[in-house]
Amino acid sequence: MIASPRHKVLPALDKLGVFIAIGLLATLGFAPLMVFRANRIVLGETVDIAQAMPPGPMVVLLASIGVAGVAALLKTSAMMRLIASLAAIAVLAWVVGVSASFLVEGADAVARASPASGFWLLFGIFALMATDALTRMDPKPSLRIGLVLLAGLALAAFLASGIWDDLSVMREYENRAGSFAREARRHLFLAFGSLFMAALAGIPLGILCHQVRAVRGPVLSVLNIMQTVPSIALFGLLIAPLSWLSTELPILRAIGVSGIGAAPAFIALFFYSLLPVVANTVTGLAGIPANVSEAATGMGMTERQRLFSVKLPLAFPVILTGIRIVLVQNIGLATIAALIGGGGFGVFVFQGVGQTAMDLVLLGALPTVTLAFAAAVIMDALVDIMRPSGVQKGSQ
Amino acid sequence: MGGSSGMTITTARLLRAVTLVVLLIFLFRPETFEPMLALLVANNAPAIYNQGSLLSLTISHLAIAIAATAAAALISVGFAILVTRDFGREFLPLSRSVANIGQTFPPVAVLALAVPIVGFGTKPTLIALFLYALLPIFENALTGLTGLAPTVREAARGVGMTGFQRLLRVELPLAFPVILTGIRLAFVISLGTATIGSTVAAPTLGEVIIAGLLSSNTAFVLQGGIIVAALAVLSYDGLTALERLTARRTGRVATAV
The missing domain is CATH 1.10.3720.10 (MetI-like)
Incomplete structure (x- = not known):
């Protein structure tokens, strides 16, 4: 019962999860989420999470980052890590569209908003977490193909919904x-x-x-x-x-x-x-x-x-x-x-x-x-x- | 290149020596080949690249490919060592997946996306080449480090070597x-891919080819392409020879991929 008391104080941490959690905190602390530009080619000004969106979406984003971070840090099941990371990616995809609309609202018609280093880092970290979960689960080939099709459908749904329409890259698409x-x-x-x-x-x-x-x-x-x-x-x-x-x-x-x-x-x-x-x-x-x-x-x-x-x-x-x-x-x-x-x-x-x-x-x-x-x-x-x-x- | 099956070793050696000599003459005295290349151009357009020195472009082309491959070798071998130790073993499958995903990124996309972060010039090219060189070196380092006979490992342990000594002196x-x-493999891929770097203003032989494309000058395209191909063939052969030498020293047959 008292064989190894030190192990009881700290729950067992996942090694990769420690890196993921540090990466998430560093990104939230130091990397801007979005870039705002007066037109499509000038140098932009970076925008932190706090200034990039209304409080509602910000709470949802921070909560999903928190949940995924904790799921990564603790020794949770691979399925749980996969769901948490994919959910965080979905929230991130939604928030980037909301944030773009928020930033260009009331600005010039030629103003552009696009994701900055913070967004890409968060996306990369969650993608790494999902890759790790999938590698651990070692899904059957048919399931892997199913996941790709599902991701394709999700992407199509995002594109069709118009959530991303105010993102700069979608403005470029509209023109072409x-x-x-x-x-x-x-x-x-x-x-x-x-x-x-x-x-x-x-x-x-x-x-x-x-x-x-x-x-x-x-x-x-x-x-x-x-x-x-x-x-x-x-x-x-x-x-x-x-x-x-x-x-x-x-x-x-x-x-x-x-x-x-x-x-x-x-x-x-x-x-x-x-x-x-x-x-x-x-x-x-x-x-x-x-x-x-x-x-x-x-x-x-x-x-x-x-x-x-x-x-x-x-x-x-x-x-x-x-x-x-x-x-x-x-x-x-x-x-x-x-x-x-x-x-x-x-x-x-x-x-x-x-x-x-x-x-x-x-x-x-x-x-x-x-x-x-x-x-x-x-x-x-x-x-x-x-x-x-x-x-x-x-x-x- | 490749296994010199079909021709004898001496013909292969002769061919290699001729390639090297022709390449050197071309780089130091390009005007020697002017009459030949002039057949490819019309309206008295220049037949030999005249917007810079072929020699200095070749040197910077090589330097960029060497720097990127060296950096990738350092990182990949370092990572391969980490994930084959006890404390890093759980990262092995993940690191493999990540290196595989990295390889699916098209070099042009990586180049173009790196430009806003690091600017035009050599840097985005180095990043793209580095990323592309990671997978082949990492995979081979893993094969090399995990493919040792268990008896060798045990013998090293038996003579009382520490983990670090075993790594450095045996593995x-x-x-x-x-x-x-x-x-x-990574270096030969880098030599070819480096040409694309000139689309973002890196000083490589791609400059010669792109200048040829822009002015419809086939002679430029040909000389740029041939110099790169010759560099690739010669490096492939040179490095293969080096492998044989080291393999013979360690008493192990190099396994080609």
């Missing part, structure tokens, strides 16, 4: 709603279209490399070297040959291929995508145990049957890992297409950098980051679903 | 070749 939809479609077309073509060409090429040993070295070497050419250079180098081709071949011009624009970006992304697809197809096929392949031969399967009904299904999780790498990489790289007139979310990023209008940068960067993150989570879950127990984990 | 030296593999 038409071009935003166009660039979003272009971005998705570049990222997914080039991936689709790369899978179509890369998987057969990988099978060929697996079956014909003499082809493997040279093909992988060429693809490897292609990866070392920096993306903007590869995009740029395709301009001249494509503009020549489109003047020589009217068919190409008819389907919209020209030196400047989406075509060189699409082709460059295709080339970058090939290496992971081909390399993972080779790795996946090589990783199949010899006895499996022998058993298939023993059953009287032909070479072709072995490939399609035994080898490829077994290698599929590893091939899918390659496709996951390509997808996340393509979503990021597609932003560079804007530099050669290829469109995509990069248009807003580079316009914003050029005008030093950071909210315009956000308009391009936030969807890109969100898309890449969602793609990574969903693809990882799919790889896990496809991987039968007992087959080795995929390597890059 | 780190044995993990070093694997860590070096991570550093090589």
